[in-house]
Amino acid sequence: MARLRLRYYAVQNVPLLLSLGLFVAMVILYIILFALKQSRLPGAFELLTTVNNTLSVGLSAIGQTFVVLTGGIDLSVGGIVDVTNSVAARYMGDSPGSIALVSLATLAVGAFAGLTNGLLVVYGRLQPIIVTLATLAIWEGIALLVLPQQGGSIPPALTAILAGTLPFLTWLPNSVIIAVLLVAGWQLLRSTPFLTGVYAIGNDERAARANGISVARAKLGAYTLAGTCAGAAGLYFAAANTSGDATSGTPFTLTSIAAVVLGGVSLFGGRGSAIGSLAGAFILTLLLNVLFFAGVNTQLQEFFQGLFLILAVVASTLVRRSLQRAR
Amino acid sequence: MMNVNALRAERGTLLAFAAAIALVIVGGIYRPSFVQPENLATLLLLASFIGIAAAGQTFVVLIGGIDLSVPWVLNAMAILLTTTSLGQNDRAWWAVPLALGAGVLAGALNGLGIVLFDIPPVVMTLAMNGIMEGLVLGLTGGFTCGACNSYAPPAIVWLFTAKPIPGVANGLLLWALIAAGVGVVLSLTLLGRRIYALGNNPLATYLSGIDTRAVTVIVYALSGFFAAIAGFGLAAFGQQATLGMGDPFLFDSIAAVVIGGASILGGKGNYWxxxxxxxxxxxxxSVLQEYNIGEAGRSIASGVVILIALLLYGRQRAEF
Structure with missing residues (x-):
């Protein structure tokens, strides 16, 4: 009985376990290659840059997770990152009040964009992939109106808070603390009726509806949270780069989906975890670092990322099939 | 049931045509030169590139899939054509089949990944897009190679831009030919029937003994084929291939299909x-451009138009 339950758990969580395993493997590979090339182990500085470079993708991937769990997909992530990135870079002043106000405003813009997607999907009864393709174009356009030329500025104080270290804990990047808080926040949310509803409608929308779950509320919540996370990603990206660019968010649509897939979240909905997606975002960054230290031509990056994505999905499928056969 | 669905697709086609004609009139009111035949012929030629790429996307959407690899398959094949033919007709006779074949291969690989390993189409084609982009950048050294500045072979330029019939570029005739071909395949052939069947109900199609895997692979291969032709056309129109020339086609190829009334869930729609x-x-x-509305405004308008088209004829039935 216990063995059966263990196997059941393993079959149910193969993708997450695989993705965490892949994450650990990539960390080890990175450390080995780094040590071979630099004759020392990676230290606090490497930790800081790696996590800082990953966190914006990680935030957008966590947002993407909510939508993918409902069985949808959000292609507008890149546009929301564009517009929030532009808003932050254009309007943020150096005073603490301005920093706080504009930071909240970027999150609000993200939430509004996500809510719009949700309303169109739920009450417009439209397909998520097309709705978000359309809103992607709309937000990309609005971002260009907000910040026609790249530039703007982000106050150093915000960059220090989001992408620096605490004065008394210089070995521990603030971005690591933020990542830990995100994981903790996800775990808290995991047991709420809201997220249970999101999982339920992703698994079987009719059954969820028949069991009294408000599909509309769960979906609206999922899309709004996705937009908010994309907004946070845009803000973080601006802070980490200390300036804005109305087109810098475009790759986030693709990387957020890649991170979610590498994180073992099922694109068919109902299965997966934002922890996996965050790990997926780290896998993408570590892959680039590993390729760099392996001396691979950086122009081939997209090639290896694409190949890696396919191989990861194929491996996951093969493992799941063999486990199901064993059962 | 069938009639309602057919009607919906027809409605999309008619509405899109009507809206295009209305826009031409609006453009003509603002600037009479807008409705000059030469200008309209140029607009149609520009539309043909989207239209040809959308032919592949139509096949894919009809079976309920989606092809996000169009931008870089298109771009890669345009670059493969110019860098292997070096702008010479006597190399084009093998460079053209080579690039077309590579497009078909990329598409077929999409299909194989989807049917053999259950990879969701979004992920498979997304990854293929990255693979093509990386290959192009890596193999051309970031487009710094000696052959990268080559022109499209004159034969291909002739095929798309020459005007043996005064005022009508060959590209338009080619597009008409493709439209007729796609129309015949979709409505008069066994493959066409199977494509609609697969899009409407994959399980029933499989259970009725149809090799749904083969149909899927063929459909994605066709998408790669048409992306390559659209790439040739763009390279011919601009004389050269450039990096990123395919990027707008992700949005445009899908938008054309959706505005035309096809259901993104598959099974409903046609190439017209x-x-x-x-x-x-x-x-x-181009009307927005006449009114001096910049790139940002045009992007917003394109998005809004899709939403309007969807709300008019893309809604699903309510669930209770």
């Missing part, structure tokens, strides 16, 4: 709708 959608998109943008 996509033709109308492609023409509408180009006319919309």
């Amino acid at each position: 709708g996509s033709v109308a959608g492609a023409i509408f998109l180009i006319v919309l943008r």
Whole structure:
């Protein structure tokens, strides 16, 4: 009985376990290659840059997770990152009040964009992939109106808070603390009726509806949270780069989906975890670092990322099939 | 039931054509030169590139899939054509089949990944897009190679831009030919029947003994094929291939299909709708340009138009 339950758990969580395993493997590979090339182990500085470079993708991937769990997909992530990135870079002043106000405003813009997607999907009864393709174009356009030329500025104080270290804990990047808080926040949310509803409608929308779950509320919540996370990603990206660019968010649509897939979240909905997606975002960054230290031509990056994505999905499928056969 | 669905697709086609004509009139009111035949012929030629790429996307959407690899398959094949033919006709006779074949291969690989390993189409084609982009950048050294500045072979330029019939570029005739071919395949052949069947109900199609895997692979291969032709056309129109020339085609190829009234869930729609959608998109943008609306405004308008089209005829039935 216990063995059966263990196997059941393993079959149910193969993708997450695989993705965490892949994450650990990539960390080890990175450390080995780094040590071979630099004759020392990676230290606090490497930790800081790696996590800082990953966190914006990680935030957008966590947002993407909510939508993918409902069985949808959000292609507008890149546009929301564009517009929030532009808003932050254009309007943020150096005073603490301005920093706080504009930071909240970027999150609000993200939430509004996500809510719009949700309303169109739920009450417009439209397909998520097309709705978000359309809103992607709309937000990309609005971002260009907000910040026609790249530039703007982000106050150093915000960059220090989001992408620096605490004065008394210089070995521990603030971005690591933020990542830990995100994981903790996800775990808290995991047991709420809201997220249970999101999982339920992703698994079987009719059954969820028949069991009294408000599909509309769960979906609206999922899309709004996705937009908010994309907004946070845009803000973080601006802070980490200390300036804005109305087109810098475009790759986030693709990387957020890649991170979610590498994180073992099922694109068919109902299965997966934002922890996996965050790990997926780290896998993408570590892959680039590993390729760099392996001396691979950086122009081939997209090639290896694409190949890696396919191989990861194929491996996951093969493992799941063999486990199901064993059962 | 069938009639309602057919009607919906027809409605999309008719609405998109009507809206395009209305926009042409609006453009003509603002600037009479806009409705000159030469200008309209140029707009149609520009629409043909979207339309040809959308032919592949139409096949894929009809079976309920989606092809996000169009931008870089298109771009890669245009670059493969110019860098292997070096702008010479006597190399084009093998360079053209080579690039077409590579496009078909990329598409077929999409299909194989989807049917053999259950990879969701979004992920498979997304990854293929990255693979093509990386290959192009890596193999051309970031487009710094000696052959990278080559022109499209004169034969291909002739095929798309020459005007043996005064005022009508060959590219338009080619597009008409493709439209007729796609129309025949979709409505008169066994493959066409199977494509609609697969899009409407994959399980029932499989259970009725149809090799749904083969149909899927063929459909994605066709998408790669048409992306390559669209790439040739763009390279011919601009004389050269450039990096990123395919990027707008992710949005445009899907938008044309959706504006034309096809259901993104598969099984409903036809290529005439996509033709109308492609023409509408180009006319919309050029009218906005006439009114001095910049890139940002045109992007917003394109998005809003898709939402309007969806709300008019893309809604699902309510669930209770």
